[in-house]
Amino acid sequence: MEIIKSFILGIVQGLTEFLPVSSSGHIEIFKEILNFSYDSENGLFFTLILHLATAMSTLIYFWVDVKKIIYSLFKLKKDENFNFSLMIIVSMIPAGLVGFFFENKINQLFNGNLLLVGSMLIITSILLFVSDKINNLKKELTVLNAFVIGIAQALAILPGISRSGSTIATSLFLGINRDLAAKFSFLMVIPIIVGSSLKMIIYDNLVFEEVIVINYIVGFLSALISGYYACKWMILLVRKSKLFYFSIYCLIVGLISISYSLVQ
Numbered sequence: 001m002e003i004i005k006s007f008i009l010g011i012v013q014g015l016t017e018f019l020p021v022s023s024s025g026h027i028e029i030f031k032e033i034l035n036f037s038y039d040s041e042n043g044l045f046f047t048l049i050l051h052l053a054t055a056m057s058t059l060i061y062f063w064v065d066v067k068k069i070i071y072s073l074f075k076l077k078k079d080e081n082f083n084f085s086l087m088i089i090v091s092m093i094p095a096g097l098v099g100f101f102f103e104n105k106i107n108q109l110f111n112g113n114l115l116l117v118g119s120m121l122i123i124t125s126i127l128l129f130v131s132d133k134i135n136n137l138k139k140e141l142t143v144l145n146a147f148v149i150g151i152a153q154a155l156a157i158l159p160g161i162s163r164s165g166s167t168i169a170t171s172l173f174l175g176i177n178r179d180l181a182a183k184f185s186f187l188m189v190i191p192i193i194v195g196s197s198l199k200m201i202i203y204d205n206l207v208f209e210e211v212i213v214i215n216y217i218v219g220f221l222s223a224l225i226s227g228y229y230a231c232k233w234m235i236l237l238v239r240k241s242k243l244f245y246f247s248i249y250c251l252i253v254g255l256i257s258i259s260y261s262l263v264q
Contacts, residue, residue: 005034006046006215010222013050014057017223018186018230020128020165020246021253023054025117027159029257032114046219048200053220055193057227058186065187084184087141091150091188092195098154099196118257120160125250128162131169132243139175141184148174153188160254163189165246168238182238186231 012030016023059066065081069088072081139145152170156163164185171181237243 003215003218006219007222010219011226014223014226015230017054018164018234020162022160022162025121025160048197049216049220050223051193051197053223054227055190057224058190061231087146088188090143090146092191094150094154095192114257114261117160118254120158121250121254124162124165125247127169128165128243128247131172132241134172137177145174178238182235
């Protein structure tokens, strides 16, 4: 694994984890471009590094909110932040179950299959296009809404289905205001990333190679920095109803992926 590949994959992970273009789908595409085996033993540890970097970038950006949520949760202070934490816990249920029982099977199905990835990107494009047209957004989060958004996050285990795109689009379909939709989408993923990382540590054969520590560091930093700014940028775009541009992007990339897979 060359250092330049670590840098590129870190940026791809950081940007696409928050921008509604599917991080898993783009990782599949860049695996092909860079000829990088993301499923090797060494690659699994690198995957863990990138996931933790994006989780940390979210924590840094929302640190003030996260502190309030943690304080209210552990003090059982039944205020707005406590309720928000409960909504996050509810949203974790579908994604946690699907990720724990089906993640490996789904990843094997999609691994290197750009035809399926491209098809899922087109579905993401449709979701973004339709949701961006919704204007009547006055509802708050409820337990039922949080669970439905959690189902959308669970479906995003399919490479090509954007996690942020599907959760934000679902929130908008449910009538939740744009700022709250974006905030909830980004904060609800932290426990999922942490849980997924713990699952990898416990069940997967992770290999840490000291000779390429610099590659790990480069990948982590590039994912952390790009993730932070992607998170900041995405919130502004959601607020200004600019998801349409990402819809076009996903459509183009999806069609290119499908075309590329058909000529191979």
